[in-house]
Amino acid sequence: MFQIFAKNRMWRKQPLKHRYEVVIIGGGVHGLSTAYYLGKLGVTDVAVLDKGYLGGGASARTTAIIRSNYLTPEGIPFFNESVKLYEGLAKELNFNLLFNQMGRLDLGHTDSAVYGLRMRTEFNRILGVDSRLIGPKEIKKLVPSIDLREGKHFPILAALYHPPCGVIRHDAVVWGYGRGADRQGAELHPFTEVTGIDRTNGRVTGVETSQGLVKANTVISATAGWSSTIAKMVDLELPITTHALQAMVTEPLKPFLDKTISSANLHAYVYQTDRGEVVIGGGVDPYPSYSQRSTFQQMEELAANTLEMFPCLKNVNVLRQWAGLCDMTPDYAPILGPVDGIEGFILSCGWGSWGFKAAPVAGKRVAELIATGETPELIKPFSLSRFREGNLVNERAAAPAAAIH
Amino acid sequence: MAFLLNCPNCGERNVHEFRFGGEATSRPTPNSTPDDWIRYFYNRGNVAGVQREWWNHRYGCRKWFFALRDTVSNQIQETLWP
Ligand SMILES: Cc1cc2nc3c(=O)[nH]c(=O)nc-3n(C[C@H](O)[C@H](O)[C@H](O)COP(=O)(O)OP(=O)(O)OC[C@H]3O[C@@H](n4cnc5c(N)ncnc54)[C@H](O)[C@@H]3O)c2cc1C
Ligand SMILES: [Zn+2]
Numbered sequence: 441m442f443q444i445f446a447k448n449r450m451w452r453k454q455p456l457k458h459r460y461e462v463v464i465i466g467g468g469v470h471g472l473s474t475a476y477y478l479g480k481l482g483v484t485d486v487a488v489l490d491k492g493y494l495g496g497g498a499s500a501r502t503t504a505i506i507r508s509n510y511l512t513p514e515g516i517p518f519f520n521e522s523v524k525l526y527e528g529l530a531k532e533l534n535f536n537l538l539f540n541q542m543g544r545l546d547l548g549h550t551d552s553a554v555y556g557l558r559m560r561t562e563f564n565r566i567l568g569v570d571s572r573l574i575g576p577k578e579i580k581k582l583v584p585s586i587d588l589r590e591g592k593h594f595p596i597l598a599a600l601y602h603p604p605c606g607v608i609r610h611d612a613v614v615w616g617y618g619r620g621a622d623r624q625g626a627e628l629h630p631f632t633e634v635t636g637i638d639r640t641n642g643r644v645t646g647v648e649t650s651q652g653l654v655k656a657n658t659v660i661s662a663t664a665g666w667s668s669t670i671a672k673m674v675d676l677e678l679p680i681t682t683h684a685l686q687a688m689v690t691e692p693l694k695p696f697l698d699k700t701i702s703s704a705n706l707h708a709y710v711y712q713t714d715r716g717e718v719v720i721g722g723g724v725d726p727y728p729s730y731s732q733r734s735t736f737q738q739m740e741e742l743a744a745n746t747l748e749m750f751p752c753l754k755n756v757n758v759l760r761q762w763a764g765l766c767d768m769t770p771d772y773a774p775i776l777g778p779v780d781g782i783e784g785f786i787l788s789c790g791w792g793s794w795g796f797k798a799a800p801v802a803g804k805r806v807a808e809l810i811a812t813g814e815t816p817e818l819i820k821p822f823s824l825s826r827f828r829e830g831n832l833v834n835e836r837a838a839a840p841a842a843a844i845h
Numbered sequence: 846m847a848f849l850l851n852c853p854n855c856g857e858r859n860v861h862e863f864r865f866g867g868e869a870t871s872r873p874t875p876n877s878t879p880d881d882w883i884r885y886f887y888n889r890g891n892v893a894g895v896q897r898e899w900w901n902h903r904y905g906c907r908k909w910f911f912a913l914r915d916t917v918s919n920q921i922q923e924t925l926w927p
Binding site for chain 2: 681827
């Protein structure tokens with residue numbers, strides 16, 4: 441009986457070797473997708489090391505909203521490619537990812553917010569992303585349960601409607617990429633903590649781990665909230681602070697909402713899952729911390745802000761609340777690619793509260809960078825050197841950005 | 846994770862009465878290199894451990910002070926006037 445399970449394991453358990461071509465630190469969605477796309481390019485001498493179980497970091501705690509209605513000419517095409525990849529991913533990985541492209545409304549409560557949404561809509565359309573600005577009449581049609589009364593504290597004046605936005609089964613994405621990477625030859629090593637990075641003459645030569653020394657030509661850090669601790673191992677300081685982001689979910693209700701609703705002013709977003717639960721996110725704790733524990737304060741604020749949009753949720757019970765670590769950057773954009781002066785060290789971080797949706801495109805493009813040695817155009821704007829060069833991306837349409845700066 | 850912070854003026858209060866003011870850093874001198882300024886503007890130690898940071902008792906006495914906080918456990922080791 442148990443043999444059946446042993447045979448059908450999603451990835452092999454094997455001894456850690458002493459050298460690999462590529463070592464990926466961090467077995468979250470980013471580390472695993474990078475391993476998967478490396479395999480597709482024929483780079484299969486790859487090990488993914490995680491200090492915990494695979495996908496146990498932010499990838500386990502995400503609310504998994506996938507969209508491309510961003511603001512900047514750098515961000516929009518980047519996230520758009522990711523949405524496209526997600527659309528074909530279940531088939532590619534032969535894994536049911538339950539990708540439900542329900543559509544999303546970003547609410548505008550003030551004239552200036554509506555102005556911002558209009559600007560985003562136009563940028564989206566120019567770059568081929570399906571977005572449009574809609575008024576209360578259409579909002580009412582799409583979301584009958586939303587409170588459209590005038591004269592309240594946060595009246596709903598308009599919304600940016602983005603039909604391709606979806607929600608995905610996040611564990612399945614992690615497992616699907618893991619299984620895919622394993623089948624192509626990569627090795628996945630959970631419970632293997634990286635404790636140091638070795639260098640000679642400015643070149644990375646391997647990593648020290650809780651399971652011994654491992655040599656490698658290329659070391660990728662895909663450790664999200666822990667990125668600063670890895671960077672420190674190569675004497676690098678990053679423009680990143682680690683904050684807990686919190687979310688919660690209610691008891692299941694009859695289906696009443698089939699769109700994702702987000703309000704930047706209220707720092708809250710809401711959607712109903714296929715099981716009827718209402719997922720409510722994303723409050724960023726206003727101080728940095730490596731503690732993955734939630735607070736009563738955030739639950740209270742998220743609840744109050746949700747009721748501002750959906751008074752019908754009054755008296756509904758919250759079932760669970762949780763927190764995950766986010767690697768916040770000053771311009772709400774990721775940091776991707778090599779680091780000047782540290783040969784063979786690649787960063788994939790700065791995923792903040794917005795990174796799950798980017799796993800396919802980032803994995804694919806970072807893999808391309810490693811296989812070819814050339815940084816793909818799409819990810820050039822996200823280099824670490826942008827801070828030195830004064831070329832910040834300023835992606836203000838990222839999830840709960842305003843709360844901490 | 847919520848915790849209590851010891852305002853040197855008012856005593857132990859809920860952290861949500863306070864505003865986090867960033868890691869304690871020192872401003873480069875005017876003749877510092879651009880790299881020093883970039884480090885000062887953007888880079889952060891972001892340590893998983895004890896760090897020295899600014900806090901402001903926003904909904905209290907409104908005074909600024911330093912705290913030595915363990916960012917993993919959120920335990921405050923010490924608070925002190927600048
Ligand atoms: C509550 C919440 C809601 C979110 N909602 C969304 C959303 O709706 N849409 C969206 O796009 N994004 C969202 N995000 C952000 C998204 O979840 C993250 O950006 C993404 O999961 C990051 O993936 P990752 O693989 O880079 O990091 P992680 O999944 O955090 O993986 C990093 C891994 O590195 C490992 N690690 C750390 N240090 C070491 C070490 N020394 N040695 C070995 N391994 C190490 C950790 O154990 C961890 O497994 C949300 C995040 C949170 C917390
Ligand atoms: Zn005080």
